[in-house]
Amino acid sequence: MENLINLDQVSELSPGVYWVGAGAKTFLSRNSFLRIFKGNGVTGTLLIDPGPTSDFDSLSQKVAAVLPGGLAKINLAFINHQDPDVLGVLPTLAKLNPKLTVIATEDTWRLAHLNGMSKTNFRAVDRVQGQKVVLPTGHKLQFIPTPFCHFRGACMIYDLESRILFTGDLFGGIAASGLYAQEENWAGIKAFHQLYMPSNEAIRLAVQKIRQLDPAPLALVPQHGGLIRGELLETLMQRLEGLQVGLDIITSLSSKLPALIAALNEMVTAAKSILGDAETHKIMGFFKPDGSYPSLFSLNSDEQVNDIKGEPLEAVEALLRMFLRFANEEQKALLRPKLLLILLQHELPPFDFLINQEDGMMELSPADF
Numbered sequence: 001m002e003n004l005i006n007l008d009q010v011s012e013l014s015p016g017v018y019w020v021g022a023g024a025k026t027f028l029s030r031n032s033f034l035r036i037f038k039g040n041g042v043t044g045t046l047l048i049d050p051g052p053t054s055d056f057d058s059l060s061q062k063v064a065a066v067l068p069g070g071l072a073k074i075n076l077a078f079i080n081h082q083d084p085d086v087l088g089v090l091p092t093l094a095k096l097n098p099k100l101t102v103i104a105t106e107d108t109w110r111l112a113h114l115n116g117m118s119k120t121n122f123r124a125v126d127r128v129q130g131q132k133v134v135l136p137t138g139h140k141l142q143f144i145p146t147p148f149c150h151f152r153g154a155c156m157i158y159d160l161e162s163r164i165l166f167t168g169d170l171f172g173g174i175a176a177s178g179l180y181a182q183e184e185n186w187a188g189i190k191a192f193h194q195l196y197m198p199s200n201e202a203i204r205l206a207v208q209k210i211r212q213l214d215p216a217p218l219a220l221v222p223q224h225g226g227l228i229r230g231e232l233l234e235t236l237m238q239r240l241e242g243l244q245v246g247l248d249i250i251t252s253l254s255s256k257l258p259a260l261i262a263a264l265n266e267m268v269t270a271a272k273s274i275l276g277d278a279e280t281h282k283i284m285g286f287f288k289p290d291g292s293y294p295s296l297f298s299l300n301s302d303e304q305v306n307d308i309k310g311e312p313l314e315a316v317e318a319l320l321r322m323f324l325r326f327a328n329e330e331q332k333a334l335l336r337p338k339l340l341l342i343l344l345q346h347e348l349p350p351f352d353f354l355i356n357q358e359d360g361m362m363e364l365s366p367a368d369f
């Protein structure tokens with residue numbers, strides 16, 4: 001059913017809560033949300049994580065579809081942190097409605113207001129007593145700071161009526177396929193956190209705060225990728241609590257990294273001798289940056305690996321699988337033992353798929369990098 005949701009149009013997640021995001025079919029989609037509050041004879045509007053300047057047309061169109069007067073009628077804007085993908089469009093909103101009030105942490109606003117918003121009204125989350133606020137309509141909102149997820153002043157906002165928690169980059173993912181996250185989106189969520197979140201400790205602290213929310217949230221809606229609800233909500237919280245990210249990966253594998261890089265280069269040489277120079281060159285080309293997202297390796301001009309980005313073992317595995325994918329049966333029979341031998345010589349873990357002789361096809365294309 002949810003695969004049928006047209007992401008070119010606004011989508012109502014819950015009464016008065018609308019998804020007004022953009023870039024649904026791109027590698028890094030952006031989720032923005034419009035909340036329309038009605039009660040006590042008043043109407044209030046809140047735009048959460050408005051998005052980058054490039055999404056202005058899409059945002060404007062989606063908001064206008066459910067809010068007469070469109071973006072000019074937005075009273076409040078909340079920003080999780082000050083990244084350009086979160087607030088790019090905010091100075092334009094402030095021009096469209098000079099009475100606009102921005103809500104954020106002081107840490108965020110210290111940087112955000114430098115984006116041409118020094119005269120814009122601002123309310124600091126830090127000064128909200130008990131971190132809960134009651135709106136004139138009677139609706140309640142709660143602010144939950146998530147330090148270092150990924151900015152030190154990052155803050156989630158919880159709508160206590162819809163029980164939707166707006167998590168910012170936390171719980172975000174790349175390469176999502178629809179509005180709601182599915183089990184198969186885990187790889188993209190994991191990769192996003194490994195690259196953007198600084199440490200497992202920061203994630204655990206944030207998840208702990210989510211578990212303490214009363215009532216418990218029904219949905220976690222991040223700024224990128226699929227929205228999370230149902231059983232996946234608890235599953236993903238548990239997985240992220242146990243995930244090594246950012247500095248965890250760097251510090252734990254830093255002692256192994258030189259060995260890993262040396263082994264990788266020996267494996268590239270082995271691939272050249274079996275698959276040929278041209279085929280190996282083609283495979284290595286998949287790992288070159290295309291400017292849209294960090295590549296897994298950094299390569300020098302001779303196509304020698306000189307650094308590994310992201311989770312090193314996964315990066316190595318991606319390359320090995322790619323070599324095998326482009327090898328015919330005869331070449332595979334030669335390549336497998338050679339790759340295994342190189343790994344063992346460098347005291348590195350032998351990958352299961354090399355030992356198990358299974359094909360281990362991994363869906364990788366140039367667009368994935």
Ligand SMILES: [Fe+2]
Pocket residue numbers: 081083150169
């Ligand atoms: Fe960010």
Ligand SMILES: [Fe+2]
Pocket residue numbers: 083085086168169223224
């Ligand atoms: Fe972001």
